[in-house]
Structure formats: C-alpha cells, structure tokens
Amino acid sequence: MNVLQNMMLFSELVQCGGNVYTWCYDAQGKLLRSNCPDEAFLASAFELFGCKQRMLEHGNRNDVPVTLGTALGLLWGTAFEKEEGKLKRVWVIGPVFHRDVTMRGIEEGLKYYSKLEISVAWTIQLYKALEEVPTLQNTIMNRYLLMMHYCLTGQRLELSDVNSSAAQDERLKSDAIPHDRHKIWMAEQGMLQMVRTGDLNYKQALSNSMSMSAGVPVQSSDVLRQSKTSVIVFTSLVCRAAIEGGLSPEEAYSLGDSYIQTAEAAKSLDELHPLAMMMYDDFIRRVHKHRTNPNLSMQIQKCVDYIEMNLDKKIVAEDLAALVGYTEYYLTHKFKEETGLSVTNYVKFAKVERAKVLLKSTPLSVREISEQLGFATRNYFSAVFQQVTGKTPMEFRET
Structure with a gap:
C-alpha cells in the first residue's frame, strides 16, 4: 500500500472512534483534502489561531509529529510526509478538546486572540462548530499521531517522541487572562449558601459559580482524573455546607463518601458529568427536608x-x-x-x-x-x- 492508501485506511479507522477528522496540506499550507463536513470554517480557525503557521515551521525543521494547542483548549495533531528530506505534505487530525471546557472557558480563551478582531458572526459560527468537537485525552491523541507517523514513514516512535505545544498554549492563556479569584470565591460562597439553607431554587447560583470557574485547577494530562478530582473536592465542600445547614454529620459524610466512591469508579466522562449535579441536588433536598418547619401544615x-x-x-x-x-x-x-x-x-x-x-x-x-x-x-x-x-x-x- 502507498502513503495515500495508508492514510485513507487510517482516516476510516480513526472515524470509528468518533468525529476525529483527517486533513492534508501541501508544503505551502494549501488544504488538499479532508473528511470534515465543516471543512472551510474549521480550516479557517486552524489558520486564524496560528496553528497552520506553527505546523509548517515545525515540519520544515523536524520529522517527528507535534500536537498544536490553542488557548480555547482545542488541539490538533500533525505528522509530516517528506521526500528526500524536504516537506512534501502535512497530515492533521482534529480538532479535539484535550480537556472538558465550558462556554465561559471558550469565551475567556478567545480574549487571548483579541488582537485578531474576530467578528461576532464568526464567533457565533465557532460556538456552533465547537458543539460537535469531541474530547480526547492527550495520550490517545498522541497514540493516533504515532499511528499516523507510522503510516507515512514506516517508522515506530515512542510516546515521549511526540512534541507538544499544548502546554505552552495553556500557559500563555493563563498569563494573558487574569482570574478574579475573589469573584470566584464569592460565587462559590453563594453556591454553598444554597446548600446551607436548603434552597431548592439553586440553579442560578450554581450556574454563576460554574461560569466563573471550570473546576479545580489541577494540572493533568488525564482529563478523566482532573474531572474526578473536581467532583471529589466539590462534594467535600457541599458535604460540609450541608452539615452547617443542619444535616447530621453521620448522614452527610455517609452520603458524601458514597458520591466520592462513585466518582472514583467512573470509567468515562459520560458517567462522571451528571454526578456533580445529582450530588448537589441530593444534598440540597436533604437539607431542605431537615429544615422544613414541622409546625407547618x-x-x-x-x-x-x-x-x-x-x-x-x-x-x-x-x-x-x-x-x-x-x-x-x-x-x-x-x-x-x-x-x-x-x-x-x-x-x-x-x-x-x-x-x-x-x-x-x-x-x-x-x-x-x-x-x-x-x-x-x-x-x-x-x-x-x-x-x-x-x-x-x-x-x-x-x-
């Protein structure tokens, strides 16, 4: 099989695992082909966020694959096809999110690109396109890159050989976007106050808190592990707020331990995502029931x-x-x-x-x-x- 046949097979195999698309550029950066239904727009995003330029610069200097990240949490993987040492074509997979992001996180990430003067219409189209972008752990993306590199060159590499600019992009984002920790603290206090009072109309406070903070800032390449840590810390905070609201420590700690064990046992983000909301709702309803005035009819x-x-x-x-x-x-x-x-x-x-x-x-x-x-x-x-x-x-x- 030649390179094009190898890559066609590779693209079909990767697609079996979800909407992870494959792209091909020539040595000058012209898009030759892709299997992405939103090709034109996502290709423009790839270029606008500077990934295409970095891809070409890396490919002209190096042979090993590289992951290219953005301040939005988007990630592309690129591998290089060369002929007599010169860049011939570049193959790209993505985009994917390498961690779970909220709409607020995307909005904050876009601030890093404020000098690009992105229009409102383009931003709206971006939000729509990102709804279909899957989340993929870094290790899985890197394994895809190793497979793609093998299809192009016949060379076997180790995970440690893959270069990554994603971490650098996240650091740039953190440096460029100041976080108002006091506002985040206030939002969290409002959210916990809902637990203390057993307020069933809690969705506004929860939404405000989540819009300011995407969760516990644990630096980890394992998205599932990071999400588990966020849920566990959140559960601990809610558990103590429920005790302050009058729930007995025995009931509160027993319930909290149950949710923490469930979080630890989760095998995927699909299992984990509903858990925090279920836990929060459960504690509030128990505090509400405890605080219900027995003298009321x-x-x-x-x-x-x-x-x-x-x-x-x-x-x-x-x-x-x-x-x-x-x-x-x-x-x-x-x-x-x-x-x-x-x-x-x-x-x-x-x-x-x-x-x-x-x-x-x-x-x-x-x-x-x-x-x-x-x-x-x-x-x-x-x-x-x-x-x-x-x-x-x-x-x-x-x-």
Whole structure:
C-alpha cells in the first residue's frame, strides 16, 4: 500500500472512534483534502489561531509529529510526509478538546486572540462548530499521531517522541487572562449558601459559580482524573455546607463518601458529568427536608416551597390559595397563623434573601437583580431591600 492508501485506511479507522477528522496540506499550507463536513470554517480557525503557521515551521525543521494547542483548549495533531528530506505534505487530525471546557472557558480563551478582531458572526459560527468537537485525552491523541507517523514513514516512535505545544498554549492563556479569584470565591460562597439553607431554587447560583470557574485547577494530562478530582473536592465542600445547614454529620459524610466512591469508579466522562449535579441536588433536598418547619401544615409548606421556587414572579395570595384549594381569605389567615408573617411580607423577605445571595455571588447589576426577582422598578427593589436590611443593595455588596 502507498502513503495515500495508508492514510485513507487510517482516516476510516480513526472515524470509528468518533468525529476525529483527517486533513492534508501541501508544503505551502494549501488544504488538499479532508473528511470534515465543516471543512472551510474549521480550516479557517486552524489558520486564524496560528496553528497552520506553527505546523509548517515545525515540519520544515523536524520529522517527528507535534500536537498544536490553542488557548480555547482545542488541539490538533500533525505528522509530516517528506521526500528526500524536504516537506512534501502535512497530515492533521482534529480538532479535539484535550480537556472538558465550558462556554465561559471558550469565551475567556478567545480574549487571548483579541488582537485578531474576530467578528461576532464568526464567533457565533465557532460556538456552533465547537458543539460537535469531541474530547480526547492527550495520550490517545498522541497514540493516533504515532499511528499516523507510522503510516507515512514506516517508522515506530515512542510516546515521549511526540512534541507538544499544548502546554505552552495553556500557559500563555493563563498569563494573558487574569482570574478574579475573589469573584470566584464569592460565587462559590453563594453556591454553598444554597446548600446551607436548603434552597431548592439553586440553579442560578450554581450556574454563576460554574461560569466563573471550570473546576479545580489541577494540572493533568488525564482529563478523566482532573474531572474526578473536581467532583471529589466539590462534594467535600457541599458535604460540609450541608452539615452547617443542619444535616447530621453521620448522614452527610455517609452520603458524601458514597458520591466520592462513585466518582472514583467512573470509567468515562459520560458517567462522571451528571454526578456533580445529582450530588448537589441530593444534598440540597436533604437539607431542605431537615429544615422544613414541622409546625407547618402540608398546605402551607407547599405554599412556602412555591414561593422559594418562583421568586422571579409576582406572587400574590390568590395564586397560593388556588394552589392548595383554599379561599384567599382562609389562606391569608392560616398562612400568617403558621408562619408569623403575611403572604406579602414572607414573599418580600424571601426575595431579599435571594437578592443577598446574588449581590454576594454574581456580577449582576442592581437593576438586573431587581428584574430577575420580579420587582417593578429598581428603585422599589432598593427601597424594599433597605427596609429589610437597613442597607441599600450597593452598600450591602460593598460590605
């Protein structure tokens, strides 16, 4: 078999494992062929992020394969076909992510390329294309490179022979993009506060925290190991927050150990990804159940839960009465009798408590928070907040 036949077979074999595409460039960098359905756009990304230039420079100086990384976590692998010592063609596989990334991580990575003046339309198309990009461990990508090099040259290399620029690109990204550790800490505190209070409407705080931090910054070429470490640390933090919220240490530690063991036993990222969310939800629901006032009737507890879950809406006694099948008059009297507060004041206090979490854990403006909590105007929200806490929203955030 000649080189082209070898590479056709190699491309088909790699495709059996997922959407890992193969590309071929000539010695001047002209794209000759690929099996990628989004060829034109991803080829432009390969060039825009500087990978094509580095590929040609490396190929003209070296014979061994190289991985080319970006600040977004994208990775391409390249191997070189030479004739009489001169570069003839370059074969590329990818792109893949060499670690799990969030949309926030991609946005932060793009800041490293701000001088390129990337348009909004191009960025939107990039996000769409990246949805189909698989995650592949570095070791697997390097083994693919060794196979590709063998198909081109008949030469067997070791994993240690593969050059990599991915680590350098990650260091460049870290140096170029400052991380606001205080904001990350505040977001995490808001997330843990949801556990302490057993707040079932926790998704906003969790989303804010995850948008600021992709997880525990463990430097590892093993994506699965890094993800396991993040889940284990996250579980430990949530477990302690649940104990602070009133869950017994026996129940909390037993539950935490169970999730940690499940994380350690995970064989793939598909098994691991849902685990953190399941664990977080489980702890919050147990704390919520523990903190449920035993003196509340089932109907009033249902009203209280509804209020907590719908703080973004305008909530009135008429809605709660319909929820539990009471008349509005009977509901308002029974609600105050059991909770000590009128429906209006309970809703007001609940919204202010949620506002405190958002002010502490998010960069949302006061206006955005007031809109998110269903207040008619920013001024009314500020007045209610000051009436309850003695401080304006901005004074509370500053302290």
